[in-house]
Amino acid sequence: MPLSSSFADRLYPALPQICDHYGTPFHIYDEEGIRETCRQLRNAFSGIDNFREFYAVKALPNPAILKIMKDMGFGFDCSSNTELILSRQAGGRGEEIMFTSNNTGSDEFETAFADGGCILNLDDISLLPKVTAVPDLICFRYNPGARRSGNDIIGTPTESKYGVSHEQIVEAYRQAKARGATRFGLHTMLASNELQYSYMVQTAEMLLELVEEISTELDITFEFINIGGGLGIPYRPDQEPLNLEAMGAEITTLFVNFKSRHGYMPGLYMESGRFMTGPHGALVVKAINRKDIYRTYIGVDACMSALMRPALYGAYHHIEVYGKTDNNKQVVDVVGSLCENNDKFAIQRNLPVIEENDILIIHDTGAHGSAMGFNYNGKLRPKELLLCSDSTVELIRREETKEDYFATLNFSADTIKL
Template structure:
C-alpha cells in the first residue's frame, strides 16, 4: 500500500497536492512518500517478527541520503554492492555492523574500506574472492566475516536481466561446489564463516521460487551452522511490487483481490516453518519492496503530436531520468496529476532524448491531456533516480521527500555547470567557465 491518492480530481502525495510540488520544485521531479517507506518497512518486519529478522535495505534501489537516514532511524541495516554505497550509508548515519557487502567484483580498496568500517559480513561469490578478502584481512591484521552465496539454480518468473539464481548467471557459487569450499576454509585463517546467503532475482510475484530455493539450501546451511558456527541465513530479497495498477495498489482491498501475489505476509507464512527450526538469525534484503511504490516521477506535457498513424504525448522527462522502460521494456502506470473531462486518447508517451527507445508508454490508453498538463509516472521510487544519467547532456532532476503536510528538497536539480564539473580541456580549464570564455 502507499499514500498517493486522488482527492476529487487532484493527485495528492500524503497531505500535499502533487501539482504544488511541481510548481515549487519544477519538473521532471522525483517525489517520495516517507510514510509509505516506513509503512512498508514496518509491515515486513512485523510479518517476520517470529524470526527476529535483520532487514538490510538494498541501497542500489534508491540511495538518496534522506531515504537511507529514514530507514536507519527505524533500525534498518543495509545491503551494499559498492564502496560508494558504504560511504553513503555511513554519511546517512547507518550502522556498518548491520551491513552486508555483496557483489561479484569487490576491489581491494572496497574490501579494505568495509573491514575498517566493521561491516556485519561480506557476501562471497567465488573462491577467488575468498582469497582476495584473506589477503586484505591478513594485511590489516583482522579476521573478516564472510557468508557464502549459494546459487540454488532456481528460476523465477521475472525479467531475464534480473534473474540471479539460475546456473547461467554470474552470481553465487554452485551448490555442488560449496562442500568443497567448506573443506578449504581452513586455508583462510583470516576469515570466519558467519553465514550463508541466497538471492534468486528481483520483481518476483509468487512465493514458490523463494520456498524452493530455501529448501534446496537448508542442508548446506545446517552444515555451516553445525561445523563452523555460522550465525545467520540470508534469504535475499526480490519480492515484487505492483506496476500495472500501481495507483490502485494503495487500496488494501486491491491486495486482497490478488491472492496469488507474494505479499510480505504470505511470504513469511510460507517460509517461517522452514526457517524457524534452524535457530539462526534470518537476514532479508528488500529494495524495490520498500521504495518502489513510494515514489513517482512528475513530468510536464510539452507537446501533443498527432499523426495519422499514431499520437504522441511529448513530456519533459526522458530515458535519462527513468531508464527502466527503455532498458527492460517495463510498464509504469501513468496518470494525470489533475483529472479533466474529455475523451481518452491512445498514443505513446515519449521524452526529449534523441533515441527511439525514449518511450515511457507505447500505444497506451490515456486520459485527455494538453500541453502544460502534469503527469505522474508511478512505481518510480526504485531504480529511478539511482539509474539516472546525464545522457544528451541533460541535468538530472530534483528529488523531494514528503512527510504528511511537510515537503523538502533532498537533492537539488543539477545545473549546466554540474554537467561539466570535473572535466578539463586545458591546464587552467578556462573553456569550461562561460563567464571567462575560451580566451579568459
C-alpha cells in the same frame, strides 16, 4: 499500480503548489508509506528470533531515505565503494552493513574493511585469497545452478555471473574456516520483482537445507541465512500484490522446524529494495509538446535518463493525468527528448486527452528510477523531493546542472609520451 490512497490523498491536493514551487520534473517519495512498509515487513517475520532487513542501497541511494531505514532499525546492503560510504554517512556501522559485490577490486575490499568493517559476502571462491585478512564473520553468495529457476529480469542461475557454484560451496567454507573464520552466513539472490511469495519460501527452504549439509560436513554453525531481495511490487493495476503475510508465516514455520531439529535458529536476513520504496515514489512531469503523425506523441519535460526501466526492460509504469478523469481518452505514446526511439514512458497507452502544461504522474519510481539515471545527450537528472510524515515537502537532492556535467572536464593536464 496506482499510488496508495494515503499517498495520493496527501500528495494530489498539494501537487499544483509543489510543481509551482519546485518546477517539474521531479521524483517525489512518501515517507509515511515507506515507514508503513517497513513496519509490515518487520511484523511478517516477528516469529523469527533474529530478523533483519538490509535495505538495498542501489534501489534509491539518497541519504534522506537511508536515514529513514536506519531509524526503522534496518541495515544496508551495498555493492560498491560509494554505497558503503553513503551507508556509513547514514549511521550504518559494522554488521549493520552487508557488502555483496561481484568482480570486486582491491580498492573495494579496502573500503569494506575501513570504518568498522561490515559483513563481507563474497561472490566467488577465487576472491577469498584476495582478502588479506579474513574477518571473523564470513558469508558466501550461493548460485544453485540448474537446481533452481530464475525469472525474466535476473535470468536463470546457470547463466548468471553471480555466486559460488553448488560444487564449490562446501570448499569455500572449508577454506574460510582454515583462514580463521569462526562465524558464518549463507546468502543467495535468485529473482527480481517476484510476486509469487512461494518462490521466496522455496529459497529459504533451499538455504536451510544447504546449511544442514555444510554444517555436517565441516562442523560449523551458521548465524544467518540471507534470502536476498527480489520481492516484487504490482506495477500494473490488475496485478495482485505479493502476499507478505503468507510468505512470513511459511518461512517462519521453516525456521521453527529447523530449531526443533538442531536446537538453534539462525537469523533471517534479506535485502529488499524495490519492495521497500518502489511503490512510494512517483516521477512528476509536465506535457510540453504534442505531435500527431502516424501515432500521437505526448512529449514531456523528462526523458529516460530520469526513468530508464521502460526502455531497458519494456517495463510498465502506470500514468495518471492530474485532474482529468477517464471519460475522454486517447491512445498515445508518452515520450522524452533523447535521440533514441525507445525513450518512451508509455507505448500506445489509453490516457485522458492530454494538453500542453498538463501534469502527468508516473507511478512506482521509488526504486531503480533516479538511481539508474545517466547523462546521454547531455541530459540532466531531475531533483528528488520527500513528502514527509508531517505533511511538509523537502528537497532531498537538487537537479543536476550544466556545471555538474562539465565538472569532469576540469582537470590538470596529464600526458605520457609513448
